[in-house]
Amino acid sequence: MRVEGMETVRRILCVFPRYTSSFGTFEYSYPLTDGVRAFMPPQGLLLIAAYLPANWPVRFVDENLRVATKEDFEWADAVFVSGMHIQRQQMNDICRRAHAFDLAVAIGGPSVSACPDYYPSFDYLHVGELGDATDDLIARLARDPSRPPQQVVLKTNDRVAMTDFPIPAYELAEVKRYFLSSIQYSSGCPYQCEFCDIPGLYGRNPRLKSPQQIIAELDRLRECGATDTVYFVDDNFIGNRKAAVDLLPHLIEWQKRTGYVIRLACEATLNIAKRPEILEKMREAFFVTIFCGIETPDPEALKAMHKDHNMMVPILEGVRTINSYGMEVVSGIIMGLDTDKPETGEALLAFIEESKIPLLTINLLQALPKTPLWDRLERENRLVHDEGRDSNVDFLLPYDQVLASWRKCMEIAYQPERLYARFQYQCDFTYANKLKLPASAQQASWANIKRGLIMLRKIFWKVGILGDYRKVFWKFALGRLRRGDLEGLIGPALIAHHLIMFARAASVGQQNASNYSLRLREASVPAE
Numbered sequence: 001m002r003v004e005g006m007e008t009v010r011r012i013l014c015v016f017p018r019y020t021s022s023f024g025t026f027e028y029s030y031p032l033t034d035g036v037r038a039f040m041p042p043q044g045l046l047l048i049a050a051y052l053p054a055n056w057p058v059r060f061v062d063e064n065l066r067v068a069t070k071e072d073f074e075w076a077d078a079v080f081v082s083g084m085h086i087q088r089q090q091m092n093d094i095c096r097r098a099h100a101f102d103l104a105v106a107i108g109g110p111s112v113s114a115c116p117d118y119y120p121s122f123d124y125l126h127v128g129e130l131g132d133a134t135d136d137l138i139a140r141l142a143r144d145p146s147r148p149p150q151q152v153v154l155k156t157n158d159r160v161a162m163t164d165f166p167i168p169a170y171e172l173a174e175v176k177r178y179f180l181s182s183i184q185y186s187s188g189c190p191y192q193c194e195f196c197d198i199p200g201l202y203g204r205n206p207r208l209k210s211p212q213q214i215i216a217e218l219d220r221l222r223e224c225g226a227t228d229t230v231y232f233v234d235d236n237f238i239g240n241r242k243a244a245v246d247l248l249p250h251l252i253e254w255q256k257r258t259g260y261v262i263r264l265a266c267e268a269t270l271n272i273a274k275r276p277e278i279l280e281k282m283r284e285a286f287f288v289t290i291f292c293g294i295e296t297p298d299p300e301a302l303k304a305m306h307k308d309h310n311m312m313v314p315i316l317e318g319v320r321t322i323n324s325y326g327m328e329v330v331s332g333i334i335m336g337l338d339t340d341k342p343e344t345g346e347a348l349l350a351f352i353e354e355s356k357i358p359l360l361t362i363n364l365l366q367a368l369p370k371t372p373l374w375d376r377l378e379r380e381n382r383l384v385h386d387e388g389r390d391s392n393v394d395f396l397l398p399y400d401q402v403l404a405s406w407r408k409c410m411e412i413a414y415q416p417e418r419l420y421a422r423f424q425y426q427c428d429f430t431y432a433n434k435l436k437l438p439a440s441a442q443q444a445s446w447a448n449i450k451r452g453l454i455m456l457r458k459i460f461w462k463v464g465i466l467g468d469y470r471k472v473f474w475k476f477a478l479g480r481l482r483r484g485d486l487e488g489l490i491g492p493a494l495i496a497h498h499l500i501m502f503a504r505a506a507s508v509g510q511q512n513a514s515n516y517s518l519r520l521r522e523a524s525v526p527a528e
C-alpha cells in the first residue's frame with residue numbers, strides 16, 4: 001500500500017541507467033520503427049514511484065531515452081536508482097553525478113540486493129523487495145533528506161504482498177517510445193537451475209498479484225499509449241500453474257473488450273508444452289511469443305545444471321507443440337558449460353536448423369553471485385575476476401576455443417538466408433496457427449495504420465533499398481505482400497535486422513559474448 005499521511009514533501013528523482021548494446025535489447029531495430037528509443041520501461045523503479053507518498057512529486061528519467069540533467073538534479077531532494085548487474089557502472093555514475101549536487105542517493109533492485117558491496121558510494125542501499133525497508137527509507141527521507149554521514153543499509157524482512165502493490169507509475173514513462181511494454185503477475189520460480197539467481201532473490205514459491213490488478217494495469221498501459229506487445233516479465237509464467245489458469249480467462253475477456261491491439265508475450269519453462277489446456281487459453285488471449293530457457297539441446301548438460309524439467313518432453317517436440325498454438329518460441333542458449341565438447345557449436349547449429357527458432361539469445365556462461373553455480377566454482381577456484389574477459393568462468397575447454405565457437409555460431413546462425421528461412425517456417429507453421437482475430441475498430445484505427453505505414457516505409461528504404469541483404473529480404477517480403485500479410489512482414493523484418501547486425505558485430509569481437517559481461521561496457525559510461 002502507498003505510504004499515507006506524510007506531512008513533509010520530498011521531491012524524488014528516479015533515474016534508470018543506460019543499457020549497453022545487447023542482443024536482447026534490439027537497438028538495431030529502433031531506426032526501423034516509429035520513434036522507439038529504448039527496450040522496456042523498468043517495472044521496479046515505476047513501482048517504487050507509485051508507492052511513494054501521494055504528495056511527494058516524482059520525476060522519472062530513463063537514461064536510455066534522455067540523460068538526467070542539471071535541472072533534474074537541482075529540482076530533486078533525493079535520487080533513487082535501480083538496475084541489474086549489467087548496469088552497475090552506469091548506476092555508480094549516476095550516484096557520482098547526484099553527489100555533485102549534494103543529493104542523497106538510494107539504490108534498490110536486483111543487483112544491489114544480490115551484491116550490496118558493488119555500491120560503496122550510495123547513501124542508502126535498499127536490499128530486497130518492496131517492504132519494510134522501503135517504508136524505513138521513506139520515513140528517513142521525510143525526517144531528513146540530506147546525505148547521511150555514512151552508508152545506511154536497509155533490508156526488507158517483511159515484504160509487501162503483491163496483492164497490495166500499486167499500479168506501477170506507467171504514466172511517468174513515455175510508454176510509446178519503448179520497444180515493448182512490461183507487466184508483472186508473479187515473482188519467483190519453483191525450480192533451481194544451477195546458474196540462475198531468481199530462486200535465491202525472489203524465492204521458490206511464486207508470489208502473485210490478482211487477475212484484477214493485471215487487468216487494471218493493462219488498462220493503464222493502454223491509456224498511457226501502449227500499442228504493440230506487452231511482455232510478462234514473470235520469471236516463469238507457469239511457476240504457479242493454477243495462477244496462470246486463473247488469469248487467462250481475464251486476459252481473454254480483456255482482449256475481446258479492447259479489440260486485440262495488444263500482443264502478449266511471456267517467459268515460461270519448456271514443460272508448458274505438456275499443458276495443452278494452458279496453451280489453448282494462451283492462444284485465445286493472443287500470446288504470440290514464449291521465451292523458453294532451453295539453454296542447451298544436450299540432455300547430459302541439462303541434467304548437470306539441474307534443468308531436468310526441460311526434458312519432460314523432447315525439446316524439439318516441445319517447440320513444435322508451442323508453435324502449433326500460434327506461439328513462436330524464443331530461446332536462451334548457454335555456451336561454455338562444463339559438459340561442452342569441441343563439437344558443441346556444431347550440435348547447436350544443427351539444433352537451430354532443426355528447431356527453426358529464429359531468435360536465440362546465445363550467451364557464454366557467466367556465474368552470477370548468489371547462485372549455486374557461483375558457490376561451486378568458488379569452491380573449485382574457477383571464478384575469474386578479470387573484466388577484460390567475456391565470462392568470469394574458467395571453462396574446462398580453453399577460453400579462446402569457447403569464444404571462437406560462440407563467434408562462429410553467431411556468424412552462421414544469423415546469416416540472413418538462414419534467419420529468414422527460419423522466419424519463413426514460422427510464417428507457414430506458427431503464425432498460421434495464431435488466433436484469427438475478429439475485425440475491430442481499434443485495430444483499424446488511423447493511429448495503428450499510420451504506425452504500420454511508417455515502419456513499412458523505413459523497412460523498405462533501409463533494408464529493401466540500402467541494405468546489403470536486400471535480396472534475401474525481398475524474397476521473404478514479396479511472399480508476405482502477395483498474401484497481404486503486413487504484420488508477418490513488419491515483425492520479422494524488425495527483429496531480423498537487429499539479429500543480423502548484432503551478430504555481425506559479435507562475430508568480429510565487437511559485442512560481448514555474455515549479457516552479463518562488463519567487457520566493452522566502459523564505452524557507454526558516462527551517459528552524458
Ligand code: SF4
Pocket residue numbers: 189190191192193196197198199235236269293
Ligand atoms: S526455470 Fe528459469 S527462472 Fe526458474 S530457476 Fe530455472 S532458469 Fe531460473
